[in-house]
Amino acid sequence: MLSVIEKVAPGTLRILRKRYDILNHIQQHGPIGRRALAKHLELTERTLRNEVEVLRNQGLITTSSQGMECTSVGLNIFYKLERLMGQQEHSREIEAQLAKVLGIHHCTIVLGNTDQEQNSLVELARVTVELIDRILPEGKSTIAVMGGTTMFExxxxxTERIGLHRELLFVPARGGLGESVDIQANVIAENMARVTGGKARALYAPEHVRLETYSLLLEEPEIKETLEIVENARLVLYSIGDSIEMAKRRGLDDATLHMLQEKEAVAEAFGEFVNPKGEIVYKLSRIGLRSSQLPSIENVVAVAGGKRKAKAIEAHMKTVPPHTWLVTDEAAANEILNGGNPLK
Incomplete structure (x- = not known):
């Protein structure tokens, strides 16, 4: 709820937190004078005077020669606000807990289960866009993006807001995948560029190639130049796949599928299939960004949700640099942290 408010009215949370702190101190220590309260909160008397005036005009506090006190209305509002702020703090604690378990610096968790609820997938995507807007600086930036249904969303x-005061170049982080055109990285990069007013550059190469073809393609001038741009991206944006599902989408043969099952592969990203320990058990010869290049990229954002992807997320996170930012949902977080039981 608070994140929605902040999106509609930027700066609201800062004001809300300040006024919550004022009400909190007044209800604990009132009647209290303005000078003592300003010292308590480490605010200037001028700043506090303006905030007190707003609260008094709203009928939340009264002032007298003895000091300031909360009205009955003010106390009622304070207790409701306390619950709201507590929910926000609890959410942050869960995100910090998940980040610690996964060995990364940042996690953002949205409500719901993207396996079952389209609204949760939409929220996962919306929060990812919000995150991009927050972490990208003004000026020039290159964004390397993978394909897939999550990236399509x-x-x-x-929105146009992402391109405001920015000069963005979107590049596919992998070649084509022989799947629906709409979810190929080239098309997704083009769509992102169109909406944000940025530019896009295509990678005209298949993703999965035979070993003998791989080195030849890497010497093609246009492919080579595009891959250099990808390697120097400011942000890479991708999703994490279930190993068997992704193997089938890539058209791998039955023998390879059987091998992946025997070696307990649970996750796939960047053409690498990993087991629950984060060990790479199979790797494709592919055209595109490699996981070994992630540590040198300033912003790494992985987006994946749903209970069925929990094992894949947990395994893949063992392979990423610590500065990776995971955007996931409540169902995946519950499964990773608490075996699927509701978080407390």
């Missing part, structure tokens, strides 16, 4: 939630 992120592209659908892009």
């Amino acid at each position: 992120v592209a659908e939630r892009m």
Whole structure:
């Protein structure tokens, strides 16, 4: 709820927190004078005077020669606000807990289960776009983006705001995948560029190639130049897949599928199939960004949700640099932290 308010009215949370702190101190220590309260809160008397005036005009506090006190209305509002702020703090605690378990610096968790609820997938994408807007500086930036259904949804939630005061170049972080055109990285990069007023550059190469073809393609001038741009991106944006599902989408043969099952592969990203320990058990010869290049990229954002992807997320996070930012949902977080039981 608070994140929605902040999106509609930027700066609201800062004001809300300040006025909550004022009400909190007044209800604990009132009647209290303005000078003592300003010292308590480490605010200037001028700043406090303006805030007190707002609260008094709203009928939340009274002032007298003895000091300031909360009215009955003020106390009622304070207790409701306390619950709201507590929910926000609890959410942050859960996100910090998940980040610690996964060994990364940042996690953002949205409500719901993207396996079952389209609204949760939409929210996952919307929050990802919000995150991009928060972490990207003004000026020039290159964004390397993978393909897939989740990235398609992120592209659908892009807005003109992302391009405001920015000069953005979107590049596919992998070649084509022989799947629906709409979810290929080239098309997603193009769509993101169109919505944000940025530019896009295509990578005209298949993702999965035979080993003998791989080195030849890497010497093609246009492919080579595009891959250099990808390697120097400011942000890479991708999703995490279930290993068997992704193997089938890539058209791997039955023998390889059987091998992946025997080696307990649970996750796939960047053409790498990993087991629950984060060990790479199979790797494709592919054209595109490699996981070994992630540590040198300033912003790494992984987006994946749903209970069925919990094992994949947990395994893949063992392979990423610590500065990776995961955007996931409540169902995946519950499964990773608490075996699927509701978080407390």
